[in-house]
Amino acid sequence: MKNKLVADIFREIAKLLELKGENPFRIRAYEKASQNIESLTQDVEVFAKENKLTSLPGIGQDLANKIKEIIKTGTLTQYEKLKKEVPKGLLEMMEIPGLGPKTVKLIYEKLKIDSIGKLEEAAKSGKLRKLDGIREKTEENILKGISLLKKGRERTPLYLALKIAEGFLEPLRQMKEVEKIEVAGSVRRRKETIRDIDILIVSKNPSEVMDKFVNLSYVREVLAKGETKSSVRAGENEIQVDLRVVEKESFGSALMYFTGSKAFNIKLRQLASKDGYKINEYGVFALTKGKEKKVAGRTEEEIFELFKMPFVAPELREDRGEVELALKNKLPKIIDRKDIKGDLHVHSKYSDGTSTIKDIALYAERMGYQYVGICDHSQGLKVAGGVSVKDVYAKIEEVRKINRQLKKVKVLCGTEVDILNDGSLDYPDSVLKEFDLVIAAIHSGFKQPQHQLTKRIVSACKNKYVHVIAHPTGRLFGVRDSYEIDFDEILKVASDYQVALELNCFPQRLDLNDINCMRARAKKVKIALGTDAHILDQMLNMDLGVSVARRGWLEKEDVLNCWSLDKLLKWLKK
Numbered sequence: 001m002k003n004k005l006v007a008d009i010f011r012e013i014a015k016l017l018e019l020k021g022e023n024p025f026r027i028r029a030y031e032k033a034s035q036n037i038e039s040l041t042q043d044v045e046v047f048a049k050e051n052k053l054t055s056l057p058g059i060g061q062d063l064a065n066k067i068k069e070i071i072k073t074g075t076l077t078q079y080e081k082l083k084k085e086v087p088k089g090l091l092e093m094m095e096i097p098g099l100g101p102k103t104v105k106l107i108y109e110k111l112k113i114d115s116i117g118k119l120e121e122a123a124k125s126g127k128l129r130k131l132d133g134i135r136e137k138t139e140e141n142i143l144k145g146i147s148l149l150k151k152g153r154e155r156t157p158l159y160l161a162l163k164i165a166e167g168f169l170e171p172l173r174q175m176k177e178v179e180k181i182e183v184a185g186s187v188r189r190r191k192e193t194i195r196d197i198d199i200l201i202v203s204k205n206p207s208e209v210m211d212k213f214v215n216l217s218y219v220r221e222v223l224a225k226g227e228t229k230s231s232v233r234a235g236e237n238e239i240q241v242d243l244r245v246v247e248k249e250s251f252g253s254a255l256m257y258f259t260g261s262k263a264f265n266i267k268l269r270q271l272a273s274k275d276g277y278k279i280n281e282y283g284v285f286a287l288t289k290g291k292e293k294k295v296a297g298r299t300e301e302e303i304f305e306l307f308k309m310p311f312v313a314p315e316l317r318e319d320r321g322e323v324e325l326a327l328k329n330k331l332p333k334i335i336d337r338k339d340i341k342g343d344l345h346v347h348s349k350y351s352d353g354t355s356t357i358k359d360i361a362l363y364a365e366r367m368g369y370q371y372v373g374i375c376d377h378s379q380g381l382k383v384a385g386g387v388s389v390k391d392v393y394a395k396i397e398e399v400r401k402i403n404r405q406l407k408k409v410k411v412l413c414g415t416e417v418d419i420l421n422d423g424s425l426d427y428p429d430s431v432l433k434e435f436d437l438v439i440a441a442i443h444s445g446f447k448q449p450q451h452q453l454t455k456r457i458v459s460a461c462k463n464k465y466v467h468v469i470a471h472p473t474g475r476l477f478g479v480r481d482s483y484e485i486d487f488d489e490i491l492k493v494a495s496d497y498q499v500a501l502e503l504n505c506f507p508q509r510l511d512l513n514d515i516n517c518m519r520a521r522a523k524k525v526k527i528a529l530g531t532d533a534h535i536l537d538q539m540l541n542m543d544l545g546v547s548v549a550r551r552g553w554l555e556k557e558d559v560l561n562c563w564s565l566d567k568l569l570k571w572l573k574k
């Protein structure tokens, strides 16, 4: 699978072009292509073989040829040439969140700084601020960015970790030697970033399993191989994967222990000791007269039962109050994937998506949905194929026609309208009122001061046609942190004006995150799940969004997508 390789080269080209001050449209084209290919769940080589590359979003004939060259040769002539024109360290410097190409160029040209190390030193000693256009604040931001970058490299985003984990689970599950297999740790809890992947198995013949494990094709390096535990580094980002063999009789306690979180384990241990029990990865033991007797451990269920708790979903096990609630049998009834009745953010060919509305609707039908919101970009967002007012009316007509043809799925004609710099929206109210679903989002000016960004979102909430604020905090894994907004203020206004906040399910976004979902829930602000799919396949990222919603304690009432079509329509019309 060469998806990551292609995505990486395109991303680097975009950066190199930026450093050279090239045309922003061209740069954006490479960035988009990179993102789309990276999040593709199918193998890009298959598309190449079948001559279907141009069916992918943002891939024209030119990029298709380049992808073929990368698949064939492992690199790209144009890329190799560009790399020679720009010092290597500058590219790395551009990975520092918040540091743009102009500043990198300036720093390089004036101070000959061409590595992150040198940059950190110069920022710490206050040398940068002597340059024109660099303030003390910029220097601080650079240092913050460097630490963010270092942190980011230690952890892998959930979607990649899940892919790698599945790459191990699937072949091992098929072995007759494997009786039970389960992923534990932060992957099972669906935490948004993962340090390492923990897998547990039960087997009567572990050495066969270990042999297979260390020889799987994704393994880059074998760190340790033993009878009961092996560790490898896997995948392009070389994440560590640990495989442990445990006893069948203590599988439940091992699974619970290695699922964590650590804070949850500690909480449970305290609880156990108060009741006169000892709990560890081997089981729960009753202590009587100095003697230990195992009383539970085969399954997690029997352990929870012993402590008079309902089953606590792994996504909740963070010691955020769930243990106390479980003891009172008052855990939130968090949503489940099967509660989702529709996707509220999908792009069609009208903007920068690859599929027709009809195909999206049919796909939604196959996913068992009752509705799907087609929210294309608005007129001013030219780089993303924003829809002109004239085409908005054509789209509305088309949606009506499709809705007459389809029985099971209702298409909601929507827009992802751009929130402009002054907080106004990129369509006039006379156009906005024609949509079934209006989600508003910020796509530029991420570095504005907090009060300005907050004000933009607040004014969008106050527009009576806006239903949802999309990707409200703007974070993009590995690219930028959330932008500075006063989230409490936004929650207050969203609650006052009954605007929902999106939980964008795009793998690099997951925005709102779990904590912000909890905060929204506490203020009774509704959440809308949207995959932001540009390819049909990406609609499957709903799973990721659901796991964030579960971590955020969301219940059916909190999530628009869990509502029936009637209830949703009523809310949208209000």
Ligand code: DGT
Binding pocket: 184, 185, 186, 187, 191, 193, 194, 195, 196, 197, 198, 257, 258, 259, 260, 261, 262, 265, 266
């Ligand atoms: P990460 O950092 O993404 O790998 O997160 P986890 O939660 O997978 O952490 P990891 O791999 O260090 O450990 C897996 C689980 O093992 C963790 O969730 C809880 C358990 N664990 C690890 N260290 C301790 C500890 O010192 N005390 C207790 N009670 N449990 C621990």
Ligand code: CA
Binding pocket: 185, 186, 187, 195, 196, 197, 198
């Ligand atoms: Ca782990």
